[in-house]
Amino acid sequence: MGISTSMNAGVSGLNANGNKLSTIADNIANSETYGYKRSDMDFSSMTVSAGGSSGVVGGGRAALAGGVSTNAIWNIAAKGALEGTSNSTDIAVSGRGMLPVTSLASYQANADDLDLMLTTTGSFHTDKDGYLTTSSGIVLLGWPADTEGNILPAARDTTASLEPVKINLSSVSAVPTENINMYANLPATDTGPDGTGTARMMTLEYFDSLGSAQNLTVSYTPTVADPQSNEWTMEIVDEKSGNSVGTYTITFSDATATAGQVASVVQVDGGAGAYTTSYDTSTGQLTMELNGQTIMVAIGSDSGGPQYLSQLSSSFSSKGVTHDGSPAGTYQGVTIDENGFIKASYSSGFSKVLYQVPLADVANLDGLSVLDNQCFAVSAASGSLYLWEPGDGPTGTVEGFALELSTTDIATELTDMIRTQRAYSSNAKIIQTVDEMLQETTNLKR
Template identity: 50%
Template sequence: MTISSSLNAGVSGLSANASRLASISDNIANSSTRGYKRVQTDFHSMVLSGSGGSYSAGGVRTTNVRLIDERGPLVSTNNATDLAVRGRGMLPVASITEVEAGGSPTMMMTSTGSFRTDSNGYLTTESGLVLMGWPANSDGTVPDYPRDTSSSLEPIHVDLNRLSAVPTTEISLTANLPADSAVVGTTAGPEDQVVTYYDNMGRAEDLTITYTPTGAADNEWTMEIADSASAGAVIAEYTLTFDDSSSTGGTLASVALVTGNAYDATEGSVTVNVASGPIEINIGTIGGNGLQQLGDEFVQNNTTKDGNPVGTFVAVKVNESGEVIATYDSGDERVIYQVPLVDVPNMNGMRALDSQTYMPNDESGDFYLWDAGDGPTSDILGYALEESAVDVATELTDMIQTQRAYSSNAKVIQTVDEMLQETTNIKR
């Protein structure tokens, strides 16, 4: 009966608008929730077939979809491990409860999080989410891991008590030797240059480089390298000859080996073997920069080297490519993990969980782990958080519309009730 279908349509309208009000109230309640993805309610008409000129109202139904691919604005913070994804991709996380219970925690996904090291060294949020990543090798490189499974991901754990020491492997020398001293018949004493290096235990040792005019030819010097770790023994010796022509005067003309390893003319360096391993010492290429011989004064210019003494952990940060970097008070920085970005074909099809986390399912499609910035994914921002994607003004407007639509459907039901009452009164 047509009047009955009107009643059913009014009831379905009440139910549909109640569902829309529920999503609006959820959105407004989470308007200040970091990384919240708003819920959108869509209305769909239901059509019932009619015959003989009669019409039956079908009513309306609703579907709710969480717009996970919709991003909120990014805001700056003062915490290096406040993380947000600038564009497509999600951060892999796990529950701290599952992590502490042992075993393999279930991977979840989120677009932002304020992570800090807890008392056990895990990068966690206040809501109990642990950031996950691939562990790096001891040299900071990250091996190739499978991209279609989360089995290789580990909760990011920073050893708060670990000390760091990086041995010196490269030294660059710059110095000026006095040209007046390298003349046959001139008696001149040696010039010393001391360079501190760090061994593989973080201990500081000294290389003493002694430059002595040979006296056998003009512009010719002997360079001896002594190591304090070997009780001051000479570990390498070379004969240096400098150019005195008008165009390239003062630059290296040749380097001849006496003891040690041969001079590499391409790199402009010699390699010495100390107890902690080889150290490459750059003295300059032939005719190029590095050691030089000009004037009458010995001048030690800037000397640069790598390596660090023993340092304690002070902070951790995540760069744009997802590398988790531990920083030590010695100035040393180590890559300890890499955080990939997770992507699925249908973001909005994922299952929503508490604390702005999501899990892939059949509707979203299988996930894939990308390096941040590769494929369809964007990069990771530190010192940033994603705000809620909710626009309160829009939600309030929708709430007023929903309220009026709800009242209108209630009026339909009231009218149908009055008409049915009239029909009942006919037989009186």
């Protein structure tokens, strides 16, 4: 009977619009929630089979009200605006991609089975144990770096290589020197007939394995000759011990195309005891072994490679000498760059890569399962997970000092609320009308 289905349709309409109002309420309640993705209610019509055309005049189809059903949807792919903050570990994703996270409580309960979740933003701080977590207990995941700060190759379709980001808050770091670029110009006139044979001196600083600053003294003694020899004897001495590290004869070119460049390097003495050196003609580097510490000193290639030392008709200059490494320093803080590298900074001014945070992507972002705390989980509808380095493939970049705002628009929600209220009232009117009609039918018996 059509009047009965009208009652059912009105009831389903009340239920559907009540559900719609719940999404509106949730959106408005989370309008200031960072990373919140607006939800909506999808309405679908329902039909009721009349069982054929029996009882319908003219053999037409019966008009039976089926009502409406609803299905909640989330626009997870939508991006909220980014808001700048003063916290270096407030993290947001600019563009496509999500940050891998997990529950700190679940990780501590079972570290061998990560309960992977995804989010687009988070206000992370180091807790008492050094984990980078939010106030709701969500911990950031990343690929760990080795002792040299290098991120090792990792599988991209699994979370097996991900670890909770943990910072050693009491760490003291020192990085021994591995490379020195020895820029200097030696006066060409010193190796001519008017040269005095006076040695030119310069000092090279390096840091040992304990972070202590040490010095190497380098002397360049010209070979005075007529015609000009373009030859120098270079000796490197470790000031700490006073021992010679190595002695070399360096000859510079006077040809038009390569004038002033290193032409040849001949080892005279490779050092003694714990001090040894060797020269690579292709790279122009001396390899020094100082009590077990290996340092590469770039002086210039005699085969067309990089040039550092020169001999030109100018004054002696040793400006521009550079080296890596750092002295011992205490932990000061942590930052994250656009490529997802988490770097710890130390009082020495040195920074070191500790982790890289990848960006996770799936084929259908809107198919992810919705969890608490603005987090999501991979589902059959979303497709499988793939981890990208930020900026690679379809993914965007990672932004520190930033949080993503909610995708809720208050004006839109208030407009929808008015429409939903009117629709709810109209469905209530249907039920009231059907009730009155049924009352009239009952009165026919009197």
